Amino acid sequence: MSGKRPAAQLHPRNRHQGRYDFDQLCSSHPGLKQFVKLSPRGQKTIDFANPDAVICLNQALLKHYYNVQHWSIPQGYLCPPIPGRADYIHYAADLLGSLNLGRKAVRVLDIGTGANLIYPIIGSQTYNWQFVASDIDPVSVESARAIVSSNKNLSGNIQVVQQNDKNSLFRNIIQASDQFALTLCNPPFHASKKDAEAGTQRKWKNLKSSSTKRGRNTIKPDKKALNFGGQANELWCEGGEIRFLKDMVRESASFSKQVFWFTTLVSKKDNIAPLRKLLTEVGACQVKVKQMSQGQKVSHMLTWSFMTVDEFRG
Incomplete structure (x- = not known):
């Protein structure tokens, strides 16, 4: 794949190392063939500015690596980059190593699962985790439930709730009798629709610059690809990422004995320090930050717990 991130920047267990093998992917999902073309360097690739091509690539990746035969999202909803999403799952799995759960079922809560249901898919098929996946958007919930019901290997492992x-x-979402080893969240990081649209323009500029450097300038923004997919609740919220995550930290204290590791992605490094301070104030006894890099993008996984391992094992 032209422009694929270096393998060394992905988690060692990430199955999406190196370039995409388009021959294998097309074998698993023949519909991808119509979008594959040669770059100026003679490498097989797709037009990553074409939403239909990107969705088809995701369908091929999910079939080939995760045995998901039926996957689609409503038009205009977020279409996630699967290699980077898989990294979050693998680093979260590293966290669970200290729990030594053995054959005990690992229950995971995904906050804001989206119409794409990507974290429960990867987590259930890679580690056999049992998921509760929640979202506030009824269309996302309906889409996620359709994905689960259309794939037998998902139906016994994932429950989608509104x-x-x-x-x-x-x-x-967390009921009185529930106990989760882990929570996941990829929060909206823009503070307004205007900020989200500005982010879109930066992405288009970067794509256009990258295309020009390869000797081809064919990137043209269109309304269909605005924000590369994504509804308002997926991309921005009042107060932005820091407001959202402060609310999450405060609320997590009310479920301190029902979840061992709370985790979230943090896109803005400057938000880490105030969140650490707040976690100390609410009584978290363990706080960890893991930097993750995918290509030029750097994000952080913030994790915290209110329990010792012995308390969780109960």
């Missing part, structure tokens, strides 16, 4: 309270993340 969050009806816009001011809650864990409340209404």
Whole structure:
């Protein structure tokens, strides 16, 4: 694949190392063939500015690596880059090593799973985790449930639930009898629609620059590809990422004995320090930060716990 991130920057267990093998992917999902072309350097690639091509690539990746035969998302919803999403799952799995759960079922909660359901798919098929996946958007919930019901290997491992309270993340989802080893979240990081649109323009500029450097300038923005997919609740919220995550930290304290590791992605490094301070204030006894790099993008996984291992094992 032209422009694929170096393998060394992905987690060692990430199956998406190196260039995409388009011959294998097309064998698994023949529909991808129509989008594959040669770059000026003679390498097989697709037009990553074409939303249809990117969705088809994801379908091929999910079939080839995760045995997901039926996957689609509503038009205009977020289409995730699977290699980077897989990295979060693998680093989260590293966290669970200290728990020594053995054959005990690992239950995971995905906050804001989206219409694409990508984290529960990767986590259930790679580590056999049992998922509760929540979202506040009814269309996302309907789409995620359709993905589960269309794939037998997902139906026994993933439960999709609707969050009806816009001011809650864990409340209404974590029930009194629930115990989770892990929570996941990829929060909206823009503070407004204007910020999200500015981010879109930067992405288009980067894609155009990259295409020009390869000797081809064919990138043209269109409304269909705005934000590379993504609804308002997927891309921005009032107060931005820091407001969202502060709310998450405060609410997590109410479920301190039902979850061992709370985790979230943090896209803005400057948000780490105030979140660490708040975690100390709410009584977290363990706080860790892991830097993850995919290509030129650097993000951080923030993790915290209110329990010791012995308390969790109970």
